[in-house]
Amino acid sequence: MSAYAGARLVPFWLDRPDAPAPAPPLTGDATCDLAIVGGGFTGLWASILAKQDDPARDVVLLEGDTVAFGGSGRNGGFVDASLTHGLPNGLARFPDEIDELERLGLENLAGIEETLERFSIDAAYEKTGFLLAAREPHEAEELSEFAELLRERGIDAEYLDQAAVRRELDSPTYIAGLWQRTGNAIVDPGRLAWGLARAASELGVRIHEHSPVTSLVDTPGGAELTVGEARLRARRVVLATNGFPPLVRAIRRYVVPVYDYVLVTEPLSAERRAAIGWAHRQGTGDCSNQFHYYRLTEDDRILWGGYDAIYHYGNAVAPRLEDRDATYSLLSEHFFQTFPQLEGLTFTHRWAGVIDTCSRFCVMWGTALSGKAAYAVGYTGLGVASTRFGARVALDLVDGLDTERTRLRFVRSKPLPFPPEPLRWAGIQLTRRALDRADRNQGRRGLWLRALDRLGLGFDS
Numbered sequence: 001m002s003a004y005a006g007a008r009l010v011p012f013w014l015d016r017p018d019a020p021a022p023a024p025p026l027t028g029d030a031t032c033d034l035a036i037v038g039g040g041f042t043g044l045w046a047s048i049l050a051k052q053d054d055p056a057r058d059v060v061l062l063e064g065d066t067v068a069f070g071g072s073g074r075n076g077g078f079v080d081a082s083l084t085h086g087l088p089n090g091l092a093r094f095p096d097e098i099d100e101l102e103r104l105g106l107e108n109l110a111g112i113e114e115t116l117e118r119f120s121i122d123a124a125y126e127k128t129g130f131l132l133a134a135r136e137p138h139e140a141e142e143l144s145e146f147a148e149l150l151r152e153r154g155i156d157a158e159y160l161d162q163a164a165v166r167r168e169l170d171s172p173t174y175i176a177g178l179w180q181r182t183g184n185a186i187v188d189p190g191r192l193a194w195g196l197a198r199a200a201s202e203l204g205v206r207i208h209e210h211s212p213v214t215s216l217v218d219t220p221g222g223a224e225l226t227v228g229e230a231r232l233r234a235r236r237v238v239l240a241t242n243g244f245p246p247l248v249r250a251i252r253r254y255v256v257p258v259y260d261y262v263l264v265t266e267p268l269s270a271e272r273r274a275a276i277g278w279a280h281r282q283g284t285g286d287c288s289n290q291f292h293y294y295r296l297t298e299d300d301r302i303l304w305g306g307y308d309a310i311y312h313y314g315n316a317v318a319p320r321l322e323d324r325d326a327t328y329s330l331l332s333e334h335f336f337q338t339f340p341q342l343e344g345l346t347f348t349h350r351w352a353g354v355i356d357t358c359s360r361f362c363v364m365w366g367t368a369l370s371g372k373a374a375y376a377v378g379y380t381g382l383g384v385a386s387t388r389f390g391a392r393v394a395l396d397l398v399d400g401l402d403t404e405r406t407r408l409r410f411v412r413s414k415p416l417p418f419p420p421e422p423l424r425w426a427g428i429q430l431t432r433r434a435l436d437r438a439d440r441n442q443g444r445r446g447l448w449l450r451a452l453d454r455l456g457l458g459f460d461s
């Protein structure tokens with residue numbers, strides 16, 4: 001029997017007896033100053049920041065399912081200050097702005113911590129640092145250079161040789177590591193989202209769950225949103241719908257929904273913990289193109305996810321796509337290869353979530369309805385922290401403000417769009433295979449990947 005045979009198909013983070021009761025759906029007609037569509041981190045932060053900017057503003061948040069139904073309740077809970085899906089991606093794409101972007105990222109992280117404090121949100125936020133593990137010689141070399149780069153930028157980062165990395169976390173597959181001690185944390189994302197929803201309500205935001213918006217139309221002086229039989233008239237709209245089918249056509253050109261899969265184990269006994277170490281509880285990941293990410297939960301389970309990033313033809317998003325046995329089987333196999341000491345451990349939870357991949361791997365913004373609506377999408381798998389910044393900028397844009405943020409090329413520019421189907425699907429499959437080949441070939445990037453690199457195009461999770 002497989003180790004995940006008894007695993008429930010539900011995000012561990014949301015499978016709690018103290019999950020809050022859903023807010024009532026929108027029924028009947030209503031008006032507001034600002035409507036926000038999507039109850040993930042982007043939407044929740046947009047609602048909180050809008051109220052903090054102007055407490056008199058009448059803000060309504062509409063969530064199609066329940067708060068944290070999307071990636072926000074399904075992620076690994078790795079909190080990273082980077083706004084650009086990591087420093088190397090930011091350096092490659094925005095070399096002239098990277099210092100400012102790194103500073104804004106740290107300020108954004110401080111803003112998150114300050115909010116947790118101010119609203120007494122207990123989301124198991126732990127400043128453990130992040131451990132990157134190398135399993136191939138070329139990865140060890142890259143980590144050593146990366147540690148240097150991080151240190152030059154004032155980030156506390158230490159390169160670990162094989163003995164040192166295995167003292168932190170003992171896998172026979174590791175040959176080196178890097179421990180980045182600042183600019184990150186781990187969190188329980190479900191409790192974070194629920195805490196933010198409570199904070200938003202306390203600030204006066206009206207939240208409606210089970211309220212899917214099916215249309216958004218331009219009206220004189222604002223917009224009209226349809227939720228079943230109900231209509232909401234808003235002066236301004238922020239769209240925070242991630243990789244879900246968008247209400248604004250332009251988003252579909254830039255964003256592809258990619259399914260990412262996760263397993264969570266039963267809690268580790270003291271003996272099992274001792275067999276692997278992990279005294280410092282760092283968030284951890286390996287550094288191949290197709291990478292795993294893993295961490296301990298508050299009750300000492302291991303969350304293990306990543307590697308397979310599956311795109312379904314036609315930007316498909318549907319609950320049936322979350323149950324992919326081939327991927328859970330592969331993840332389980334990789335888990336026991338990494339930690340053979342844990343043979344016999346079983347998984348209690350399995351799930352998948354949608355990642356809004358765009359070709360530059362980090363958030364992008366846009367406006368619609370002559371500037372009365374703004375969106376922030378495309379976080380590509382690193383949005384737990386950067387969604388707050390995404391929301392901040394979306395508010396700037398929808399209010400027509402000129403700020404240090406809206407002047408950034410990062411904010412003004414767009415990624416290259418993905419081609420329409422069937423080229424979209426074919427291109428992504430080709431790229432996934434090329435990334436896999438590179439991982440098996442000492443990281444050497446073949447012709448296809450080099451051509452994409454030159455175009456500034458890519459596929460990541």
Ligand SMILES: Cc1cc2nc3c(=O)[nH]c(=O)nc-3n(C[C@H](O)[C@H](O)[C@H](O)COP(=O)(O)OP(=O)(O)OC[C@H]3O[C@@H](n4cnc5c(N)ncnc54)[C@H](O)[C@@H]3O)c2cc1C
Nearest residue numbers: 038040041042064070071072075076078213242353383384
């Ligand atoms: C498996 C997985 C692991 C990840 N791990 C990490 C990680 O460890 N660290 C990290 O930084 N990032 C991670 N991410 C990415 C991170 O979770 C996301 O970037 C972030 O949560 C995005 O938040 P969001 O609010 O933009 O989108 P979401 O959380 O997806 O929220 C969008 C919401 O909009 C709602 N919605 C959509 N359409 C409508 C509509 N028409 N009407 C009403 N509501 C609508 C949806 O129901 C959903 O709740 C991961 C993602 C996944 C899927």
